[in-house]
Amino acid sequence: MAEKVAQHTHCQICGKSIPVSETLCSEECKQRYQSLLKKRKLLVYLMYGSIFVVLLLFAMNILAY
Numbered sequence: 001m002a003e004k005v006a007q008h009t010h011c012q013i014c015g016k017s018i019p020v021s022e023t024l025c026s027e028e029c030k031q032r033y034q035s036l037l038k039k040r041k042l043l044v045y046l047m048y049g050s051i052f053v054v055l056l057l058f059a060m061n062i063l064a065y
């Protein structure tokens with residue numbers, strides 16, 4: 001049988017094979033990952049913000065009538 005493939009995972013940015021203990025392959029990918037996380041956080045805040053606005057509009061409608 002073929003020899004066992006050493007346990008590995010893939011870089012979350014570029015998909016290169018890396019040891020299981022790592023999540024990203026290089027400093028460059030780490031930086032890209034960080035900016036991706038920031039963007040994602042911003043999107044989450046935006047989503048919560050718009051939900052809050054919609055709820056506020058509903059509440060104002062209920063109060064107005």
Ligand SMILES: [Zn+2]
Nearest residue numbers: 011014025029
């Ligand atoms: Zn990478």
